Amino acid sequence: MTPDLECVKLTKTFDTIKAVDDVSFQVPAGSFFSILGPSGCGKTTIMRMVAGFLDPTSGDIQIKGKSVLDIAPNKRPVNMVFQHLALFPMMNIGDNIGYGLRRAGASKAEIATKVGEVLERIGLPGIAERKVDQLSGGQKQRIAIARCMVLEPDVLLLDEPLGALDLKLREHMKIELKSLQSAFDTTFVYITHDQSEALVMSDQVAVMNEGRFEQLGTARELYYDPKTPFVAGFVGDSNRWSGTVDASSGNEVRIKTVSGVSLTGSAQGRPLAKGDRAQVFVRPEAIRVALKADGISAFENRIVGTVSSLLFNGANSRVLVRDDASGGEIDVALPQSGEFASLTKGAPLHIGWNAGQATCFAGGTE
């Protein structure tokens, strides 16, 4: 099956800066594809090229197998939900949604039925006469999507549309966006710098940095099996150490960190030989906490430390543990099972993790 959207060796250069550098990807029909990256990584540039507002320096963009490079933005079968939604404040809701249909030359009656239908689908029937500023943030969001979906585009582009919403609403809209996507059964390409948005909603996520795709995969793959140090550090939280490889046997590597701790990690097929510089990433939630040393005796990596601060945040509570041997601080997720409820600052704590939970990469500067 031809993918709905395919970019082939897409490159965009501004003066001397390569904003997008040789990026290729395919988005299968009906899927939710996200591009995740820090601001300035080039994700908006990709989106604007797909929408037609920018011309690529080289490479090709194909929609349903046909190149769209020569097609102006107003003729492309893609529509875009803008960062600040860009609803037309001078029109009411009905005219906003009907705008694209009017441009396509639909009859008045047809526009009225289609607008009614799409409002029904997004769960806001009968608000066609309202003004844009009479709606709440979440409603505006849905109108912006409806305004595009009424045109039945092949691909819907979404440029960080949840950025302007408050946290509670953003959480709610994530679920809603996903259900809208399956309801309309359209390909969504979503760009964001918020990893939880990308991970929760997407079928496929591309992590982007400095104009290139670092890794493309499902949310699960990115989280459990990052292929580059950038992905390991960017997706989810991580404790990071750098050092040199002390010994390596098969998949297991022993690394002596700069601060003098010896850690065992997994190379996952990456070549790491004795003497190489390396970095280790361990997720706070992969670390086991125990009050006594025998609670963590099964793990390859064991550290004895003291609690340097407790960061209570309900289910996401953390504890910062200062390693007694090296003085480094380690970010550890604190289970809310009651066992550690009496933990106080300065209390001794034993922490440990499996070698498989510590991902090692070559390189690292410090």
Add this chain to the structure above:
Amino acid sequence: MRAEARLGFILLLTPLLLWLTLLIIIPHIDMFLISIRERVAVRTYETGFANYLTFFTEPLYLVTFMRTALMSVLATVMTLIIAFPVSYYIAKIAKGRLQSALFLLCLVPFWVSELVRTFGWMILLRETGIFSNLLQFVGIVDGPVEMLYNDTAMMVGLIYTSMLFMVVPLVTTLESLDDSVIEAGYDLGGNAITVTREIVIPHATPGIVSGCIVVFMLSLGNYLTPTMLGGKESLWFTELIYSQFIVRFNWELGAAFGFLLLGLSSFIVWIALRLTGQTLEKTMG
């Protein structure tokens, strides 16, 4: 504390009140009193509307009045047509230094007085002027051409004088239009014409209306440009008022003319606001 605040409020209000009463309200009341004074004999006056009646019975006054109104409307519309693309370019297309440079270029001519600017046009357009010589040099015409003292020259002068007052409000409103709204207009299938008609113009309406009001008022009340660039045929209503006050010493009729002009401009502005569905607060605020 409360008394102090009150004192401050009164002190701040005083200059405004003084300005309004001394320079606007009292002169206008006085003007109105003069305008309803009929001279029946030397130094004997009666109250009545004879001056206003004179205006309506004398065709020259009436024709000049209507002509001034129509020409001012025409000048306003033409200024808008020229200023809109200019403002759009400055507000939306030009970026950074170019934007400020272009805006400054619109402003620079206003650093000299209107008189000097009008003389500039006279140098260009007169029989021995630059355009006339250029046309002769190129060989399009055989003899000198007089381009001054007609309606066209006057119109050019009026538009030139009003340009800035249209560009400033337009640039301000157009700048407040989010670029992504325009892009959304294209993205959803619009072309340059439909995006301008459905998005840019509705957004810019308050600026268009306020610019038009200012330009219309300036044109209607302009004295210098019609006098210097217009010919004998292009009589402007302000010239009639001037001649009544200064040449004929007929202050009564002049005052009546002044009030009629005030009434006319208020009426046309009111009509324009009604037609565009705007309010004065919205366009001037």
